[in-house]
Structures are given as structure tokens and as C-alpha cells.
Amino acid sequence: MSDKDLFRQEVRAWLEENCPVSLRTPTPDDELVWGGSQIEFKTQDQRLWFERMRDKGWFCPGWPQEYGGGGLDATQENILEQEIRRLGCRPAQINLGIWMLGPVVLKYGTEAQKQRILAPMTRGEVRWCQGFSEPNAGSDLANIRTTAKEDGDDYIVNGAKIWTSYGNKSDWMYALVRTDNSGSKHHGISLLLIDMHAPGVTVSPIDLISGKSSFCEVHFDEVRVPKNNLIGEPNLGWSLAKQLLQHERAAMSKFGEFSLPTHYDLLALSKAYLSSSPAANNASLKARITAADMEEQAYALTVQRMTEEARSGLDVNGTMSIMKLVHTEQEKIKFELLLDVMGYRGLGWQDDAFSEQELGVTRAWLNSFTQTIAGGSSEIQLNVIAKRVLNLPDASKVEKTQ
Numbered sequence: 001m002s003d004k005d006l007f008r009q010e011v012r013a014w015l016e017e018n019c020p021v022s023l024r025t026p027t028p029d030d031e032l033v034w035g036g037s038q039i040e041f042k043t044q045d046q047r048l049w050f051e052r053m054r055d056k057g058w059f060c061p062g063w064p065q066e067y068g069g070g071g072l073d074a075t076q077e078n079i080l081e082q083e084i085r086r087l088g089c090r091p092a093q094i095n096l097g098i099w100m101l102g103p104v105v106l107k108y109g110t111e112a113q114k115q116r117i118l119a120p121m122t123r124g125e126v127r128w129c130q131g132f133s134e135p136n137a138g139s140d141l142a143n144i145r146t147t148a149k150e151d152g153d154d155y156i157v158n159g160a161k162i163w164t165s166y167g168n169k170s171d172w173m174y175a176l177v178r179t180d181n182s183g184s185k186h187h188g189i190s191l192l193l194i195d196m197h198a199p200g201v202t203v204s205p206i207d208l209i210s211g212k213s214s215f216c217e218v219h220f221d222e223v224r225v226p227k228n229n230l231i232g233e234p235n236l237g238w239s240l241a242k243q244l245l246q247h248e249r250a251a252m253s254k255f256g257e258f259s260l261p262t263h264y265d266l267l268a269l270s271k272a273y274l275s276s277s278p279a280a281n282n283a284s285l286k287a288r289i290t291a292a293d294m295e296e297q298a299y300a301l302t303v304q305r306m307t308e309e310a311r312s313g314l315d316v317n318g319t320m321s322i323m324k325l326v327h328t329e330q331e332k333i334k335f336e337l338l339l340d341v342m343g344y345r346g347l348g349w350q351d352d353a354f355s356e357q358e359l360g361v362t363r364a365w366l367n368s369f370t371q372t373i374a375g376g377s378s379e380i381q382l383n384v385i386a387k388r389v390l391n392l393p394d395a396s397k398v399e400k401t402q
């Protein structure tokens with residue numbers, strides 16, 4: 001048996017033995033386990049699964065073991081992902097730090113930063129939020145105005161961030177701040193880590209019409225941040241920000257997998273609902289379902305190929321924009337279809353008359369719109385693809401890069 005097959009056998013056996021059966025199902029939104037100091041487990045199985053994955057180093061399977069990772073090579077990591085998907089295991093924890101900041105610290109952090117920041121991340125002890133967007137800096141991200149001025153061994157931060165997901169539940173923020181105002185807007189940006197409990201940080205949740213929101217506004221008033229919280233070189237944070245965004249897009253391009261809340265089987269659900277519905281004979285609906293399913297399968301295969309290519313050293317900058325764009329737009333189509341298939345059963349909000357799954361699909365449908373905005377809107381992904389992948393000329397001559 002080849003090393004690869006042997007490893008697959010070991011992983012499969014370990015997952016079968018260690019992933020509780022109750023967690024081999026799609027995760028309802030309110031059962032996601034967010035790593036961090038305020039971590040909550042709804043069941044003992046969730047705690048067990050978290051602890052087992054943590055102790056195995058598989059929150060970050062491809063990171064070096066000296067920082068708490070699993071030390072797996074690219075092929076092994078891929079096999080692990082495949083086996084987790086095959087068994088339908090829920091994510092043991094969700095942690096934006098691991099998805100976005102970690103890979104940047106691994107590449108640009110000092111040795112001391114790697115020890116200080118990565119190890120607690122791999123143990124799920126710290127919850128991170130992303131402080132990029134500002135009231136006038138969303139798509140035009142380089143327009144940020146939050147300042148960080150040097151003062152001895154510290155920076156003094158003033159300004160505000162908006163749309164900070166779960167800012168009120170996070171321990172730390174990775175933020176873009178302006179450390180120099182004298183050059184072009186892309187120069188003078190730095191990537192700074194800010195303690196959310198530092199004096200001068202105020203977090204205000206933003207209410208939304210749905211009554212439920214993870215969004216926050218974060219204000220900084222003379223917040224003192226040690227200089228050793230700066231990642232990379234001062235003023236040159238824009239290139240780090242772009243890489244971090246690509247990691248965000250890479251993570252978002254996999255949201256349909258790994259039993260995250262959006263993981264609903266289009267074909268299975270369509271079959272179940274259409275069997276007892278007058279829409280069963282609707283040929284055009286069936287054709288749309290078949291087309292969407294084929295697209296989804298083609299996408300899954302493409303992700304697999306691109307993941308391999310990225311790991312073998314190919315530059316995937318820009319490519320992740322394609323994946324993020326395609327996946328989030330596909331998810332929108334899929335949930336539109338599911339709503340068509342479910343008819344009035346897809347209109348539930350908070351009623352006992354609807355099953356958990358039906359309520360989940362309705363919420364996932366609403367959520368699918370937000371995913372085409374988060375991490376850079378679909379229009380911005382098209383701009384990035386035009387510029388960085390297709391090398392088309394920038395007609396507007398205006399750099400809008402998020």
C-alpha cells in the first residue's frame with residue numbers, strides 16, 4: 001500500500017473513531033463553535049470534537065508543529081480535507097484568525113510573533129475579528145482613515161471601523177491603519193493587531209432589519225498599541241492586506257463544504273419536495289436544478305485542482321477571486337432554486353409549523369446575498385480578475401482593489 005493510501009486509511013479510522021456521530025450533520029447557524037476566550041459548547045460532543053481536533057493539531061493541519069500545527073504536507077492535508085468532507089464532519093471550530101491572519105503571520109511575522117500569535121490560535125484560545133472596512137473605505141479599501149501615530153514603543157490609534165463581524169465577541173482585531181499620509185493612498189497603510197479590551201476601544205453592535213446581526217462598529221480613541229503588534233514593515237501593509245484578502249476569499253470559496261450552515265444538498269432536497277408538489281412536472285425548474293447541480297460539481301472539482309496547484313507553489317493571487325465570485329454567486333442561485341422548490345415551505349421565519357431544515361434554508365437564502373458582498377463584492381472580484389488575472393487595461397485608472 002502506498003504512503004498516501006496508508007495515510008488515508010489512518011485518517012479515516014481516526015475520524016470514524018473521534019468525530020461524534022451527532023456532529024456528522026450540517027451545522028445550524030447557532031451551533032457553530034467559535035474559538036476564543038468566550039468559547040461556548042452547546043453539547044458535550046462539540047467539546048469532545050473540539051478538544052480532539054485541537055490535540056491532534058488539525059485546526060491548522062498544514063502549519064508547522066512548532067507553532068501548534070499538524071505538520072502535514074500538501075497531499076496529506078488534502079486527504080484530510082477529503083475525508084472530513086466524506087464523513088460530513090462539522091468544523092470543530094470557526095476562527096477567522098486561522099483562515100486569514102495566520103498564513104500572513106507565518107510568512108511575514110517575526111519568530112517572536114509566530115510563537116505569540118499562532119500557538120494560541122491553533123489551540124482555539126483567541127477569537128479574531130477583521131478591522132478593514134470603514135465608512136468611506138469598503139470597495140475602495142485603500143481609502144482608510146484610521147490613523148496610528150508613533151509614540152515611543154507604541155502607536156496611538158484613532159478612528160473607526162465598520163461592518164466588523166463579531167467585533168463584540170472577539171479578543172483581538174487585525175486592522176489596517178494609516179501610519180503615513182504623505183504618499184499615494186496605497187502607501188502608508190500598516191497591518192496592526194489591536195487588543196479589543198484595550199482602553200479606548202468601543203464596540204457598538206449594528207442592528208439589522210432581520211433582528212439578528214453580527215455587525216459592529218468599532219471606535220478607537222487614543223488607543224495605545226505596542227509596536228511589536230505590527231506585522232511586516234510599517235507603511236507597506238497594503239501588499240499584506242491584499243494577500244490576507246486572498247486568504248479570506250479562499251476560505252469563502254469553500255463555505256459550501258465542510259457542513260457549514262450553507263451546506264444543503266440541492267438534489268436531495270429537490271427530490272423530497274417535488275415528489276409531493278404540482279411543480280414536479282415543471283420541466284424548466286428541473287432543468288435549472290440539473291444545471292445548478294452540474295455547476296456545483298464542476299466547481300468542487302476545480303477547487304480541488306486549484307488547491308493542489310496553490311500548494312505546489314503556483315501563484316493563486318487573483319485565482320481566489322474567481323473562486324470566491326463563482327462560489328458565492330452559485331450559492332445565491334442554489335438557494336433561489338431551493339426556495340422555488342419548497343414553495344410556501346421556504347417562507348418560514350420562526351414558527352413551529354416549519355422544520356429546522358426549512359428555517360435553515362430560508363436563512364441561508366438571505367445569507368447568500370451577504371456573501372456576494374463580504375470579502376469584496378462580486379463587482380470588485382470582476383475588477384480584480386480583469387486586472388490581475390486577464391491583465392486587461394484599467395479604463396478608469398482608478399485603483400479599487402478590494
Ligand SMILES: Cc1cc2nc3c(=O)[nH]c(=O)nc-3n(C[C@H](O)[C@H](O)[C@H](O)COP(=O)(O)OP(=O)(O)OC[C@H]3O[C@@H](n4cnc5c(N)ncnc54)[C@H](O)[C@@H]3O)c2cc1C
Nearest residue numbers: 130131132133138139163164165370373374375377379400
Ligand atoms: C456579511 C458581511 C460581513 C462583513 N464582515 C466584515 C468584517 O468582518 N470586517 C470588515 O472590515 N468588513 C466586513 N464587511 C464589509 C465588506 O468588506 C464591505 O461591505 C464590502 O467590501 C463592500 O464595501 P461597502 O459596503 O462599503 O460598499 P461600497 O464599496 O460602497 O459598494 C457599493 C456598491 O458599489 C459597487 N462598487 C463599488 N466600487 C465599484 C467599482 N470600482 N466597480 C464596480 N462596482 C463598484 C459595489 O460592488 C457595491 O455593489 C462585511 C460585509 C458583509 C456583507
